[in-house]
Amino acid sequence: MLVDPITAMWSDRLFQATLVVLLLAMVFTSLEYASRRIARSRRTSEAPVAVGASAAEAGGATEVAVVEPSPAGLTPDGGKPGRARVDRYGRIGVSLMILAVLLHLGSIVLRGLAAYRWPLGNMYEFVSALCMLAVAAWLVLVYRHPAIRPAGVFVLTPVVLLMFLAGTVLYLDAAPVVPALQSYWIIIHVTTITLASGMLLVSGVASLLFIVKRSEKPAVLATKLPSAETLDRLAYRVTVLAFPLYTFAIIAGAAWAEAAWGRFWGWDPKEVVSFVAWVLYAAYLHARATAGWRTARAAWINTAGFATIVFNLFFINMVVAGLHSYAGV
Template identity: 65%
Template sequence: MPAELALYSDRLFFAAVVVYVLAMVLHGGEYSRRRSTRAAALVGAGAAAEVGPTPDEGPPAGDGGAAPGPRRDPAERLGRMAVALTVLGAGLHLASIVLRGVAAQRWPLGNMYEYTSMICLAAVVAWLVLLRRSPASRPVGLFVLLPVLILQFLAGTVLYVPAGPVVPALQSYWLSIHVTTIAASSGLLLVPGVASVLYLVRRTGRSNAVLDRLPSASALDRLAYRTTIVAFPLYTFAIIVGAIWAEAAWGRFWGWDPKETVAFVAWVVYAAYLHARATAGWRTGAAAWINILAVAVMIFNLFFINMVVAGLHSYAGLG
């Protein structure tokens, strides 16, 4: 039975990948068909200048007295379909993680495959929540799903391991607290990293058919800042809990293990980003570059430190 559940978990994982790919394709279709923000503004101004029929003219002849409803833009339809598929993919993704835990009879965050999968799910869920609050940011979904799919591809190929028990050092209730919060916060911080990259591209001032389809630079900057504000306390809590677990497991709160050190460096860079973003003189590309550096440090910690550098965290590749 556990073997069958593990098989279903793997199939759900790859089904989620396929659905995310389809969602990304639809987002790409929406992006290619979407009018640029500048063109939309010009069209809107022109429509406002048009003179409509006077009240005495009545409805056009031959329509039976009923005014035709507005036609939905093809880009709008593609965008809605892409979001629906993203929601479906997140559901399949969550089911794969739950079944993985049931099959292994433990918390499903015991190796790099499971950890990376959780990061991807957290990023997708964070994006869907942001999209709920700011529907105008939907074109960014194309660029959010790209790193998610890259990470999932690596998780399902290079990092994949069969479901099974974990080493004794990870058989602790702290696993469900520390690793869940560090994976969730890492997934959340992936979204503002993408937004900061797009912000730097958007604020170049260049106008072309590709760049003008993105949200405004100020909207991208707000998206990155507000998401980081939410994720940073969770990341801080994860580091504190990790130190408590380290004291229980190894007899010290902090030992400057490579994983701990780089995680702390990432925390410092994110703190610097929040400080820079709140400082008037740095609310430009400088703060965005700091945010991108923080994401780069986090990804470096995820792969290079976990897989190349030997340390106390080498037994599972977890932080």
């Protein structure tokens, strides 16, 4: 028996459950983001204000500031401990994302068991694993930097879209892979490129949000985002971790190409676009470390790198014919 249909069915059911849970997580993260209060604070004048004097008596001008929900559950005005409504939305969203990752991991494992192979043999499986790793990477970042949690809706939006495309347009029944993919290199090369791509999705979203925050357009969206410095630092640190993985994946792909086709490099469209993306990310890291480029210009390079990866994933795989076309849709 080449495929276990019962295990394959449960893999599909877990994938569908994952999409439902991610949609719920997206709802709660959207509620958290939309519920962040815009408070008006008074800027005092240069002259000292007497104790007990009101803000109106001080004659200060008003300025708009975003009140961040306290990670510890404190109310924005520093009152007694308690979970504010906006904080509960965020916690529920994170909990749902954790559940989604567990369900998603079960779906991927069952997919491999059903087909008796490594579960990264076609675009459906690749996109599925990429989405799981992107959500997992975001959860790690939220754990380390709780202040970025309200921006989770912007990470979940492309993830949910990709999951929907994977479950509809890209879906393939569990089956053995073609002989060209029956190699231990699929574990090394495809797994590494999937991990790097999932992390770079988070980095690309962070750079896009950084550009929005810097330009303050649209103002309704930009006002409630984390600070530009936080988003820029987040994008840079994730790319620093993902770039070596992406580099190793390209090298492993070249080694696999030599073993399968007798050459390390053949100007295949997927190879060329992958190398272009590598150059863009190398340029971003260089620009980010160069004085005068630590602005939106570096962020645009990072965004272009992520756009190239998306172009490689969909246009090159689905439109352009090449040696990598056997992955199918």
